[in-house]
Amino acid sequence: MNVIEESVVQESAAAEAAALAWRARYHEDAPEGFPAEWNETLALMLKHHSVRRYLPREVSESTLQALVAAAQSASTSSNLQLWSVVAVRDAQRKARLSELAGNQRHVLEAPLFLVWVADFARLQQVAVDHDAPLEAQEYFEAGVLGCVDAALAAQNALVAAQSLGLGGVFIGGIRNHPEKVAAELNLPPGVVGVFGMCLGYPDPAEGVTAKPRLPQAAVLHHEQYALEPQRELVASYEQRVNDFYSSQQMAQSWVGRVLKRMAGPQSLTGRHRLRNAWEALGFKLR
Amino acid sequence: MNVIEESVVQESAAAEAAALAWRARYHEDAPEGFPAEWNETLALMLKHHSVRRYLPREVSESTLQALVAAAQSASTSSNLQLWSVVAVRDAQRKARLSELAGNQRHVLEAPLFLVWVADFARLQQVAVDHDAPLEAQEYFEAGVLGCVDAALAAQNALVAAQSLGLGGVFIGGIRNHPEKVAAELNLPPGVVGVFGMCLGYPDPAEGVTAKPRLPQAAVLHHEQYALEPQRELVASYEQRVNDFYSSQQMAQSWVGRVLKRMAGPQSLTGRHRLRNAWEALGFKLR
Numbered sequence: 322m323n324v325i326e327e328s329v330v331q332e333s334a335a336a337e338a339a340a341l342a343w344r345a346r347y348h349e350d351a352p353e354g355f356p357a358e359w360n361e362t363l364a365l366m367l368k369h370h371s372v373r374r375y376l377p378r379e380v381s382e383s384t385l386q387a388l389v390a391a392a393q394s395a396s397t398s399s400n401l402q403l404w405s406v407v408a409v410r411d412a413q414r415k416a417r418l419s420e421l422a423g424n425q426r427h428v429l430e431a432p433l434f435l436v437w438v439a440d441f442a443r444l445q446q447v448a449v450d451h452d453a454p455l456e457a458q459e460y461f462e463a464g465v466l467g468c469v470d471a472a473l474a475a476q477n478a479l480v481a482a483q484s485l486g487l488g489g490v491f492i493g494g495i496r497n498h499p500e501k502v503a504a505e506l507n508l509p510p511g512v513v514g515v516f517g518m519c520l521g522y523p524d525p526a527e528g529v530t531a532k533p534r535l536p537q538a539a540v541l542h543h544e545q546y547a548l549e550p551q552r553e554l555v556a557s558y559e560q561r562v563n564d565f566y567s568s569q570q571m572a573q574s575w576v577g578r579v580l581k582r583m584a585g586p587q588s589l590t591g592r593h594r595l596r597n598a599w600e601a602l603g604f605k606l607r
Numbered sequence: 608m609n610v611i612e613e614s615v616v617q618e619s620a621a622a623e624a625a626a627l628a629w630r631a632r633y634h635e636d637a638p639e640g641f642p643a644e645w646n647e648t649l650a651l652m653l654k655h656h657s658v659r660r661y662l663p664r665e666v667s668e669s670t671l672q673a674l675v676a677a678a679q680s681a682s683t684s685s686n687l688q689l690w691s692v693v694a695v696r697d698a699q700r701k702a703r704l705s706e707l708a709g710n711q712r713h714v715l716e717a718p719l720f721l722v723w724v725a726d727f728a729r730l731q732q733v734a735v736d737h738d739a740p741l742e743a744q745e746y747f748e749a750g751v752l753g754c755v756d757a758a759l760a761a762q763n764a765l766v767a768a769q770s771l772g773l774g775g776v777f778i779g780g781i782r783n784h785p786e787k788v789a790a791e792l793n794l795p796p797g798v799v800g801v802f803g804m805c806l807g808y809p810d811p812a813e814g815v816t817a818k819p820r821l822p823q824a825a826v827l828h829h830e831q832y833a834l835e836p837q838r839e840l841v842a843s844y845e846q847r848v849n850d851f852y853s854s855q856q857m858a859q860s861w862v863g864r865v866l867k868r869m870a871g872p873q874s875l876t877g878r879h880r881l882r883n884a885w886e887a888l889g890f891k892l893r
Contacts, residue, residue, distance in 0.1 A: 369680045396655070405825075454871055540678075576737065607882060
């Protein structure tokens, strides 16, 4: 093949890979003209699935440093850098955190458990040292800033980890008992865990694949938000996701799952008192 | 060169690229042994900087579809998918949103402005159709779920955009006037804007580079959180970031900036009433 022929073959292979990635993500054909371009980063992201079983292989300090460098490279509101991360490897501490997070076995079994925290303690120390006020921390906006900053950073870390062959899963369960998690990790006032993240090298025996998501038209709106068309899109999703649940021997119905999960305070595994917990940990959320 | 020699040269080039990326991010030498491995995704993330000036080139629908596919591929708590995104291209709507976001010129000038929203309206519609309760939405936990879900998705979209040669910047300013933003975008009750995102092809004339972040030791903790050592790390950061500010003709002092930004309600550009705004938009945040 000459150079032009080779380039045509590569483009065609990329288009095919993109179409397959779309189908795996949505369980439907890619829209016409998709994609304009394709690359390794898009391929990596689209094939994401949570990993909860790991090989007995440590995550090195150098690898952790790379993940945190990726995390710190994410955007942060006004460069405030309102987050920190606590890396837990100690088996007993992981066991205690696993219990606090609803007895999730993978928290104990992952070689590395990261707790991502919203962090105002660093700024409080700066403020005290400069005899300056830091009253903005008392507002709900501070909670949003901390949650968003932590999430942007953590998502970069997870994608970075996946690019290095690791896998992982977010653990919202650390919000079940925020004060006990804070005590375990020696968090000072003004610091609260937002979520955890299990990381390790995937055990291929787990055999999970990407979970289908809602049709893109349900979440992507043009110029203004449209609710009514989502009814039909959710119905078609319900069918597709049930095929997936069947293949994974999981109980069916996305609608059933989300309605059960959000029914009321009793379905929040302790998180109906999250606001009180944040207040106890130094966030007034006014 | 034979294959082994070639591989040694590649590894050495990767190690050098990694060391340069670390130095650009932290303005200090990379730790010994860094990195264990290096790749294009890490390189892309570490060189991130916000882009606020754009070439006059549209972002195609196919590209937008790829970004949203990447966003939907991010983790979402319990697969609840509690976010949506409104893509705004209309010049007059961008102008109005720009004004609401504190007259940020790049909101108007970006060819594509995305508003990332925490979305419970989709589930509310499902709940009403099934005559089922959705009381968990009344809790602060629902706000955390929505903010985190939206941020994980949006960060994937931004990295995906950067992998395709685009650049962008998060716009927290849409929280200055949440009700007006909701009216502009026809958001139903249970949907609230978390942040915006300007996207476009970078104008090289902007000439910005990556902003240094806090030393990694300030944000990465092992086993338990440590506050006291951060005092010295912040002091060394203050020096490094001032060198950066000088090079960009920006006013100096990270400490001065963050203390000004978080001093009190008057420094929150309207966001001291964010809690009331969320309540008006259907989030009780109990």
